[in-house]
Amino acid sequence: MxxxxxxxxxxxxxxxxxxxxxxxxxxxxxxxxEAYSNGVPWTDIAAIRKPQFDQYAxxxxxxxxxYIADGWYFECDRCGSFSAQNEVNGEVICDFCLEExxx
Ligand SMILES: [Zn+2]
Numbered sequence: 001m002x003x004x005x006x007x008x009x010x011x012x013x014x015x016x017x018x019x020x021x022x023x024x025x026x027x028x029x030x031x032x033x034e035a036y037s038n039g040v041p042w043t044d045i046a047a048i049r050k051p052q053f054d055q056y057a058x059x060x061x062x063x064x065x066x067y068i069a070d071g072w073y074f075e076c077d078r079c080g081s082f083s084a085q086n087e088v089n090g091e092v093i094c095d096f097c098l099e100e101x102x103x
Pocket of ligand 1: 094
């Protein structure tokens with residue numbers, strides 16, 4: 001199985017449904033995606049190869065650190081803002097909380 005970053009490239013829905021989907025082909029990844037099951041038109045869905053996630057295909061569990069390394073954002077474990085990109089001792093926190101923490 002190969003890893004694909006699948007999302008709604010037109011961002012026409014409530015969110016763009018960014019996710020990593022494991023599949024054999026881009027079409028299969030799109031078919032399995034959250035975007036497709038949410039009714040996003042097929043031609044609006046992008047499936048981009050992400051070889052760096054292939055190693056997680058077996059378990060399907062991708063650590064947050066791997067997403068962060070690929071430039072993804074998370075909800076901050078401390079304040080809940082959707083801009084967390086720092087992993088500290090198992091927590092994922094935003095820049096603001098990172099500064100607070102070290103202050
Ligand atoms: Zn925060």
